[in-house]
Amino acid sequence: MAGPVGEAEAGSVRIRVDGVEYPVREDLTLLQALDGLGLLNVPEGVEIPHYCWHPHLAIDGSCRLCQVELTRPGDEQARLAIACDAKVCEGLVVDTKSEAVARAREGVMELLLANHPLDCPICDQAGECRLQDHAFDYGVAASRMREPRRAARKRVDLGPTVALDQERCILCRRCVRFCREVTGTGELGVVERGDRSAIETFPGQALDNPYSMNVADICPVGALTTKDFRFKARVWSLDEVDGICTACARGCNVSIGVARGRVQRYVARRNDAVNGSWICDEGRLSYQQIDAPDRLSSCLARDETGELCPVSLDEAVREAARRLRPLLDERGPGVVAGVASGHASNEDVRAFKTFLDVLDVDTIGLALREGAADELLVSAEKAANAAGARAVGFGPIEGLLERLRGGGLDALLVLGHDLLEGDVESPALDAAELEGLDTVIVFDTHRSPLERVAHLVFPVRHAAEKEGSYTNLDGVVQRPSRAVRPAPGVRDERDFLDRIGVALGLAGYGMDRTA
């Protein structure tokens, strides 16, 4: 299909933008071409401001801000055109910095701002608002409006997740297109005409779909806000960290907003190879698990009365070795089993597999919670690293459960608690079935019914609290950055396993340990 090596890609044309020549595909519009070259919305790129155009939505051409001067071969003079809807052609010359372009942007901004409320001090979008940014860059400071600004509804309840301020809306129709093109639910429309135009839902129908909060992400102004993040923090006080969502095997890219040491929100982060520009609402709100009240924050062990109580790290590690050593010596590794979790990072599942290999434990499996999938992003496997766990050798858990029920096991090392949840891949396991075991050691982020049978619990980090990589369902390996510090005592699985390995005197453990 492609041309001979060394020649330009078939169907490619050369365009010149502000004096620099680029080869681009001829079936693209100017904005698509520049976006494909990675030149849009980056400091060293080509600056073409835009509101209505979005790389993953159909062209609307309504905001008029992306005007540039175009000269096509044969044109006698340059003309202003919107870059979002201008097809590229061989020899196209683009000027984004001319006087005429500056005047056009200024004019568009003046019209957009004519009725826009001066809400910025109380607007959630302030600080990440394209209108604010572009007004600063291209607008004029003073308004020529003598008439009172349009008054409209400030708090429209669009549905369970999103609120609308009609006064702030600039009618770019991104949200309307999102609901029609991406989710196919079509809840939103523009009603009325002229300066009375407003985003509206059909009477009795709410904006209510599994991806609804993306409309707040793509709203270039503060018109659409998520009820979850509304009035919660000023965005300029957020540290934005590149993370991934861990709610399912897709591994959607998110920007993690952190303030006061806590995660305040996830917003979708564009990655065309994984999630485009979107994330599902369930994934977006899954950040709430990081600071959930049922997070484990300390090692737990049984006291004399059998109660599970907080203990120090050293005590917990010693207790693990004290329980495992006689089992291994007297009954052998055959009575021990290891259950991996799709929530643990590649580094942690590998450390777990190595630990089990050194012990010679070969009864292993992957516990995975399954649920509904959809055609857009949501995967049936409700963990971020199921593929990574499989890659290091954790397979289906059926064999392990069979041995357990057959009475062939005495000890269980468990990452996470997906083993117990009702809709696991395999027949659900009741915690009571583990009651007969000599030793159950759990490594988990959150409290769970496993506590009823666990002898030892090690508190581990959420993906947002650690360094680690995750392999998504398509085999894409992603390495999110650490966004927040975990509570003291909350460590990586690999760290606990390393210490237990040392306490057990296992070969290869503790050699590099300096402290």
Next chain:
Amino acid sequence: MVIDDALRARIESEMRSFPEPRGALLGALHRVQEELGCVSSEAARELSEIFAVFPVEVLELVRFYNFFSEEPRGRHQVTVCTNLPCALVGANDLLCGIEGHLGIAVGETTPDGRIHLGREECLGACANGPMMRIGGDYHEDLDLAAACAVLDALE
């Protein structure tokens, strides 16, 4: 169902005369407005099913055009054009005067349900403004007295 079988059959036959069936939606809205007196949200929902569009797309049309109303209006739809050429020859004063004569504001219906008063965009009668439309009839070159005489003659 508020759109009965006969009306539905008419709409569907009009759909067949358009290359894109949804091209007939505007006409269908006129049929519904004429026959049912308004395009209620039930009617809009039924139209959205007939045309296989989102309900809010029907609402967009209903609220964009002045011809359609979501609730029943009075027996006579009286609208005064207030676009620029009519405004320049006194359409707004005329509308004010009519409001006073009928005792209602623009957008309201007289308590007896006789007249609904509205404002209209350009009807193409610019040379004969100010003007008003009552149903399908144009009344042109109006002053307040002439307009009131026409209104009083309505049953």
